[in-house]
Amino acid sequence: MHHAGRTRLLVGMEPDAQRPLDLAFARAVAWLEAVPERHVAPATGVDAVQDRLGRVLPEVGQDPAAVVGRLADAVEPALIASQSPRFYGWVIGGTHPVAVAADWLVTAWDQNAAMREPMPGTSAVEELAGRWLLDLLGLPDTASVGFTTGATTANLAGLAAARHRVLADAGWDVEAHGLGGAPRVRVLAGAERHGSVDLALRYLGLGAATLVAADREGRIDVAALEAELARSSDPTIVVLQAGNLHSGAFDDVGAASDAAHRHGAWVHVDGAFGLWAAATPRLAPLAAGLARADSWATDAHKTLNTPYDCGVSFVAHPADAVAALGAQASYLVATASGLDPWTLVPEMSRRARGVPVWATLAALGRSGVAALADGLVDAAALLADELRTLTGVEILNDVVYTQVCVTFGADERTAAVADALRAQGEVYASTSRWQDRTVLRFSVSNAWTDAEQVRRTVEAVRRAIDAVP
Numbered sequence: 001m002h003h004a005g006r007t008r009l010l011v012g013m014e015p016d017a018q019r020p021l022d023l024a025f026a027r028a029v030a031w032l033e034a035v036p037e038r039h040v041a042p043a044t045g046v047d048a049v050q051d052r053l054g055r056v057l058p059e060v061g062q063d064p065a066a067v068v069g070r071l072a073d074a075v076e077p078a079l080i081a082s083q084s085p086r087f088y089g090w091v092i093g094g095t096h097p098v099a100v101a102a103d104w105l106v107t108a109w110d111q112n113a114a115m116r117e118p119m120p121g122t123s124a125v126e127e128l129a130g131r132w133l134l135d136l137l138g139l140p141d142t143a144s145v146g147f148t149t150g151a152t153t154a155n156l157a158g159l160a161a162a163r164h165r166v167l168a169d170a171g172w173d174v175e176a177h178g179l180g181g182a183p184r185v186r187v188l189a190g191a192e193r194h195g196s197v198d199l200a201l202r203y204l205g206l207g208a209a210t211l212v213a214a215d216r217e218g219r220i221d222v223a224a225l226e227a228e229l230a231r232s233s234d235p236t237i238v239v240l241q242a243g244n245l246h247s248g249a250f251d252d253v254g255a256a257s258d259a260a261h262r263h264g265a266w267v268h269v270d271g272a273f274g275l276w277a278a279a280t281p282r283l284a285p286l287a288a289g290l291a292r293a294d295s296w297a298t299d300a301h302k303t304l305n306t307p308y309d310c311g312v313s314f315v316a317h318p319a320d321a322v323a324a325l326g327a328q329a330s331y332l333v334a335t336a337s338g339l340d341p342w343t344l345v346p347e348m349s350r351r352a353r354g355v356p357v358w359a360t361l362a363a364l365g366r367s368g369v370a371a372l373a374d375g376l377v378d379a380a381a382l383l384a385d386e387l388r389t390l391t392g393v394e395i396l397n398d399v400v401y402t403q404v405c406v407t408f409g410a411d412e413r414t415a416a417v418a419d420a421l422r423a424q425g426e427v428y429a430s431t432s433r434w435q436d437r438t439v440l441r442f443s444v445s446n447a448w449t450d451a452e453q454v455r456r457t458v459e460a461v462r463r464a465i466d467a468v469p
């Protein structure tokens with residue numbers, strides 16, 4: 001609806017409500033423009049930000065635009081440039097401008113994406129995004145798709161469906177009766193599973209997983225899994241991993257799923273950043289057999305480079321997801337299919353976080369997503385090759401995907417080089433422990449990390465090595 005004259009935003013608020021939005025837009029764009037060349041580490045800390053903002057709740061309100069300006073002024077120096085193409089910390093990833101833009105619209109629209117019928121606009125978009133993801137990732141087109149805050153909650157959603165199914169098969173209604181008196185549920189997971197799997201199991205009352213041996217790259221030992229499966233006929237859930245945090249290695253999901261299914265177990269795959277390998281033909285060998293699992297978790301806010309918060313839960317047997325996660329209440333407006341957004345994830349009210357996923361997929365297309373994944377893997381391979389030419393560098397993992405683990409000699413020296421590197425401000429990578437060594441871990445997760453950025457990264461590492469006696 002267009003009105004003559006000055007647009008009056010948000011009826012009932014002051015006529016110049018647009019000023020904070022204009023200011024936020026300008027500051028956001030300035031931030032995005034500065035990110036590639038700014039010092040990657042934050043210049044100030046929590047105390048400095050709080051000093052600047054003031055710690056006392058104001059008694060009276062302040063001009064909204066002034067609040068936005070003060071917020072940006074205080075926080076920007078303390079931001080980490082995690083969208084920089086030379087940022088390799090944890091597993092983070094950048095943000096496509098189209099995804100940021102779609103996310104802004106989601107915020108302005110402020111739809112509660114829980115219900116499909118009353119919120120058809122954003123639900124329609126999320127549904128398309130979900131179908132496109134199943135297609136891109138080669139997952140069964142009948143699987144349910146739920147958008148969560150991240151892979152931790154996506155793991156929780158998949159494992160909740162798993163818990164429902166294996167206990168139902170054992171004649172136990174866990175939703176009605178809880179776990180007290182239930183048959184014991186066995187969870188088998190690789191020794192190098194991600195910590196969020198432990199959290200999800202804890203939330204579900206399943207306790208700690210029984211750990212199955214992993215090989216040098218962190219892949220579950222399928223023979224050891226078979227032996228463990230044969231040890232008991234308790235209801236069993238197997239948790240596999242596509243993309244090890246340190247090596248990037250993938251469990252043999254096909255073989256492990258077949259073994260698990262022979263024993264009636266449910267197979268869940270944590271593919272927070274690894275599931276995206278299935279989107280490119282070049283990485284098909286890594287993702288072989290992925291579709292034979294029963295549930296999968298991934299993040300869009302990592303490899304796909306959408307803004308936080310966006311995880312995705314896929315369940316091959318939607319009825320199990322709904323049984324585990326769907327609430328019943330008279331005021332909820334259900335669709336005929338029963339696959340309302342709120343029935344597939346732990347959250348009820350939530351933002352339409354699948355919309356930036358749709359926008360990114362629409363902007364990149366199938367070939368663009370494949371090029372994104374291939375580009376990350378190419379950059380990781382180039383980074384490993386170039387780092388190997390520096391003195392004293394050892395690459396500990398087989399670089400098959402996006403992760404590169406480096407040592408510079410003894411643990412203390414590796415830690416010192418890592419500190420020197422981060423202090424320069426050109427490159428950020430995480431210090432971690434792997435294979436009983438201190439490592440500097442490069443996670444190549446940013447769509448803009450190309451050969452030139454890798455060259456700059458290696459030069460910075462060379463300077464850091466030279467700086468440590």
Ligand SMILES: *Cc1c(COP(=O)(O)O)cnc(C)c1O
Nearest residue numbers: 091150151152194196270272299
């Ligand atoms: C990041 C990550 C998670 C957790 O995802 P969040 O989005 O942080 O909740 C789980 N598994 C793996 C392998 C990860 O890298």
